[in-house]
Amino acid sequence: MSAMSARHDVVIVGGGLVGASLAIALDRLGRDVALIEATPAGEVPAVFDERNLSFAAATVNALTALGVLQRLRHPTGPIQRIHVSRAGDFGRVLLQARDYGRSEFGQVVVARDFGTALEDALAACTHLTRYRPARFVALAGMGEGLRRVRIATADGETELETPLLVGADGSNSMVRDALGIAVERHDYAQRLFVARVRTSRAPDGTAWERFGNDGPTALLPRGDRHYGLIHGVPEDQAEAVAALDDAGWLAHAQAAFGWRAGKFLASGPRSAYPIVRVLAERLVAPRAVLLGNAAQSIHPLGAQGFNLGLRDALTLAELMAQSEDAGGDALLAEYVRRRQPDRERTLRFSDGLARLTSNPAPLLRPVRSAGLLAAGSVQAVQSMLVGGAMGFAGDVPALCREVAA
Numbered sequence: 382m383s384a385m386s387a388r389h390d391v392v393i394v395g396g397g398l399v400g401a402s403l404a405i406a407l408d409r410l411g412r413d414v415a416l417i418e419a420t421p422a423g424e425v426p427a428v429f430d431e432r433n434l435s436f437a438a439a440t441v442n443a444l445t446a447l448g449v450l451q452r453l454r455h456p457t458g459p460i461q462r463i464h465v466s467r468a469g470d471f472g473r474v475l476l477q478a479r480d481y482g483r484s485e486f487g488q489v490v491v492a493r494d495f496g497t498a499l500e501d502a503l504a505a506c507t508h509l510t511r512y513r514p515a516r517f518v519a520l521a522g523m524g525e526g527l528r529r530v531r532i533a534t535a536d537g538e539t540e541l542e543t544p545l546l547v548g549a550d551g552s553n554s555m556v557r558d559a560l561g562i563a564v565e566r567h568d569y570a571q572r573l574f575v576a577r578v579r580t581s582r583a584p585d586g587t588a589w590e591r592f593g594n595d596g597p598t599a600l601l602p603r604g605d606r607h608y609g610l611i612h613g614v615p616e617d618q619a620e621a622v623a624a625l626d627d628a629g630w631l632a633h634a635q636a637a638f639g640w641r642a643g644k645f646l647a648s649g650p651r652s653a654y655p656i657v658r659v660l661a662e663r664l665v666a667p668r669a670v671l672l673g674n675a676a677q678s679i680h681p682l683g684a685q686g687f688n689l690g691l692r693d694a695l696t697l698a699e700l701m702a703q704s705e706d707a708g709g710d711a712l713l714a715e716y717v718r719r720r721q722p723d724r725e726r727t728l729r730f731s732d733g734l735a736r737l738t739s740n741p742a743p744l745l746r747p748v749r750s751a752g753l754l755a756a757g758s759v760q761a762v763q764s765m766l767v768g769g770a771m772g773f774a775g776d777v778p779a780l781c782r783e784v785a786a
């Protein structure tokens with residue numbers, strides 16, 4: 382192990398969607414940040430794959446203010462309407478952004494394109510030190526107002542010290558484990574398939590959400606005249622769906638979704654994700670904080686995971702801008718106070734949507750449908766969807782409120 386230990390104002394473990402966004406926000410504040418990422422230089426982390434990310438309007442504002450969205454190489458798809466329906470029901474909910482005084486609820490961005498834009502923005506940071514490929518190995522004790530961590534780099538193990546350690550290392554966070562923070566896990570027993578599809582009717586700004594008895598099917602309007610298809614199936618059907626050839630897969634998805642977007646004509650490669658909710662029982666420890674998926678990994682159906690994680694990151698950056706002691710107890714307590722309501726609201730929203738389709742017991746079907754679409758509750762569903770879709774509910778960081786230039 383190297384004898385020298387480098388000191389940084391903040392050490393972020395994980396350069397995925399949330400860790401990279403935080404590093405960019407802190408660089409603007411002139412903080413000396415270390416970003417530890419397992420993926421080597423010249424590659425974007427694997428999480429920046431072909432998944433379609435729905436960015437809430439608040440997220441679009443913040444990422445524009447941070448100079449990231451301007452770096453996207455491909456056009457994004459505006460979400461001007463959200464249409465929710467349930468197989469076998471007559472009810473539906475149609476939300477129009479213009480009814481809420483906006484041109485759109487948010488934008489659809491392909492994760493790979495976003496990863497490249499973040500990488501460009503990280504390369505332009507002037508106070509950032511990047512350790513990659515590098516892995517968090519262990520905590521190495523506390524000093525006066527400091528925490529020490531050990532990381533493994535290509536040159537061997539080295540020690541860093543910092544007033545604030547940030548765990549942004551995803552669902553299976555090693556930082557979280559090392560801090561002794563327990564998790565609550567729930568397996569939805571669903572697998573989510575994601576693919577780019579072309580349909581006979583080109584996207585017109587509508588995001589479609591269709592609930593079936595076996596799982597949800599959503600079409601997100603991408604900026605390249607394709608839809609991002611998301612299709613959930615019970616785990617015991619997942620192997621059979623994975624084995625379908627393209628024609629079989631398109632027919633299967635069409636049967637689940639219906640014909641509102643026309644005929645499904647062609648599909649890009651499918652990727653599949655097991656769906657497990659992982660919730661950290663605490664968000665902070667002395668001189669340490671968990672952000673993004675390390676703090677909460679939620680069902681992707683509500684399209685909220687990154688939107689929530691970005692608000693985590695930007696709230697932390699905002700508090701650090703106002704504080705002398707970046708990782709002190711007072712700052713961390715204020716962080717928890719500010720994040721708790723948004724976290725709980727978003728978890729209820731995502732879990733509520735997921736539960737609508739994850740229990741196929743016939744007796745529960747009418748209850749589920751009534752819960753979603755009965756006339757009396759349409760308003761509740763609408764405010765839940767609009768709040769989630771735009772991301773402005775509650776005490777959001779100032780950058781999220783900034784109107785994009």
Ligand SMILES: Cc1cc2nc3c(=O)[nH]c(=O)nc-3n(C[C@H](O)[C@H](O)[C@H](O)COP(=O)(O)OP(=O)(O)OC[C@H]3O[C@@H](n4cnc5c(N)ncnc54)[C@H](O)[C@@H]3O)c2cc1C
Nearest residue numbers: 395397398399419426434435517551673674684686687688
């Ligand atoms: C199919 C699907 C669709 C989704 N759609 C949406 C959507 O529409 N909208 C939305 O807001 N969210 C969506 N999400 C959720 C979103 O992808 C996550 O919320 C987001 O990736 C979380 O970012 P993160 O930075 O916290 O973690 P991750 O993106 O998982 O990044 C963690 C990073 O840490 C690194 N790492 C891990 N361990 C170590 C270590 N020991 N040392 C160093 N580095 C380490 C990894 O290499 C990785 O780069 C979706 C998720 C899925 C699966």
